[in-house]
Amino acid sequence: MSGRSGFGPPVLRASFFRGLIWPLVLCWVLGAGCAEKKAEAPKGGRDRPVPVTVAPVESMTVPVQITAIGNVEASSTVAVKARVTGELKRVHFKEGQDVAQGALLFSVDALPYEVELRKAEAALARSQALAKKAEEDLRRYQELVKKDYISREQYDQAVTNLDALRAQVKADQALVESARLQLEYCSIRAPISGRTGLLQVDEGNTVRANDEKPLVVINRIQPVFCTFAVPEQDLARIKRYAGQGRLKVEARIPGAEDRPEEGTLSFIDQSIDKSTGTIRLRGVFPNREKRLWPGQFVNLTLTLYQRPDALVVPSQAVQTGMKGEYVFVVKAEMKAEHRPVLTGPSLNGKTVVEQGLAKGEWVVTDGQFRLFPGAKVQIKNAKAAPAKGEARP
Numbered sequence: 001m002s003g004r005s006g007f008g009p010p011v012l013r014a015s016f017f018r019g020l021i022w023p024l025v026l027c028w029v030l031g032a033g034c035a036e037k038k039a040e041a042p043k044g045g046r047d048r049p050v051p052v053t054v055a056p057v058e059s060m061t062v063p064v065q066i067t068a069i070g071n072v073e074a075s076s077t078v079a080v081k082a083r084v085t086g087e088l089k090r091v092h093f094k095e096g097q098d099v100a101q102g103a104l105l106f107s108v109d110a111l112p113y114e115v116e117l118r119k120a121e122a123a124l125a126r127s128q129a130l131a132k133k134a135e136e137d138l139r140r141y142q143e144l145v146k147k148d149y150i151s152r153e154q155y156d157q158a159v160t161n162l163d164a165l166r167a168q169v170k171a172d173q174a175l176v177e178s179a180r181l182q183l184e185y186c187s188i189r190a191p192i193s194g195r196t197g198l199l200q201v202d203e204g205n206t207v208r209a210n211d212e213k214p215l216v217v218i219n220r221i222q223p224v225f226c227t228f229a230v231p232e233q234d235l236a237r238i239k240r241y242a243g244q245g246r247l248k249v250e251a252r253i254p255g256a257e258d259r260p261e262e263g264t265l266s267f268i269d270q271s272i273d274k275s276t277g278t279i280r281l282r283g284v285f286p287n288r289e290k291r292l293w294p295g296q297f298v299n300l301t302l303t304l305y306q307r308p309d310a311l312v313v314p315s316q317a318v319q320t321g322m323k324g325e326y327v328f329v330v331k332a333e334m335k336a337e338h339r340p341v342l343t344g345p346s347l348n349g350k351t352v353v354e355q356g357l358a359k360g361e362w363v364v365t366d367g368q369f370r371l372f373p374g375a376k377v378q379i380k381n382a383k384a385a386p387a388k389g390e391a392r393p
Contacts, residue, residue: 049376051378053379053381054363054364054381055314057313058312059310059311062306062352063306064307065302066302069297069298070300073224073226074221074224075220075223075225076194076220078191078218080105080216085209086207087108088107089108091203092105095197095199099190101193103190108186110186113183119179121176192218197219200213200215221287224287225283226283230302238268239268242265256291259291261287263284267282268281281302312350312351313357314363323340325340325342329363330377335377339357
């Protein structure tokens with residue numbers, strides 16, 4: 001049995017290990033060099049200017065507003081019902097049609113009521129004739145009683161007969177007026193101007209006086225109301241500015257926000273809803289183009305007053321971080337400064353800045369995600385930006 005190891009003679013083993021060690025050392029040296037270059041790379045990247053777009057902090061007059069979601073309501077809603085019983089002979093409108101106040105909507109069979117009117121007129125004519133005859137008799141009795149040709153009792157009876165017949169005339173006149181009114185009710189007219197809804201009864205059916213089910217419902221949509229609710233904390237200033245004049249309300253229809261409907265605040269509820277902590281308000285809108293529809297949800301903006309000299313920046317300049325809102329301000333040395341800000345309302349792409357900025361400073365509106373405090377910047381919109389080195393507040 002041989003005493004040699006499985007790795008061969010000593011000389012061969014030494015050669016083997018030397019051949020293995022040198023490549024490892026070479027890889028370690030090269031790896032260290034690569035790591036050093038990689039470590040140096042960020043330093044060069046941080047020194048490279050970040051391209052950004054900037055805009056100035058401006059001063060302008062902005063409206064102070066309250067926004068809410070509201071619901072459109074018809075200014076008047078009337079359920080049209082029959083006031084007489086009879087066959088519905090004709091419908092004079094189409095469903096969804098705009099009708100004017102007094103327009104003929106339905107015709108009920110008038111023949112039975114015409115007959116009743118003629119009967120009432122005949123009864124009136126009879127009682128009037130009897131009353132006239134009684135007046136003539138009374139005049140004769142006045143002469144006869146003076147000459148004692150008739151007794152005083154007969155004369156008094158003639159007076160009583162005349163009074164009774166005169167009362168009957170009045171009763172018959174009332175019956176005639178009632179019959180005429182019933183006949184007039186056979187023509188059902190629109191009590192208000194507005195738009196008709198679905199027809200509830202078709203021609204040929206019998207309608208009944210004051211039936212619970214209406215024939216049709218009419219909504220007045222010129223003007224319309226928009227009802228909305230705001231937090232009770234806003235009530236005090238709403239009342240204060242409403243006392244100084246009519247407050248403007250704008251309604252924006254979803255999908256057509258660029259064309260708001262203008263109206264005015266017309267109502268403040270007398271109590272706060274305890275369950276929600278809100279107060280109900282109502283605006284009235286002329287709705288000349290009939291764009292607002294009952295039941296529709298709209299975005300409402302109530303303008304309280306105009307605030308002069310407010311500082312504003314483009315809304316995209318304002319970022320939100322862990323500690324709140326902030327902007328990047330470009331300083332004179334073309335470096336970015338991280339600036340916390342307190343913002344107010346936003347309007348038409350502009351945001352009011354209450355604290356943190358001064359008029360004339362320049363804020364970054366695009367490229368913020370690559371910035372950090374002290375980063376160098378390169379302004380892309382050079383025409384809008386100040387000359388390099390220009391002093392800023």
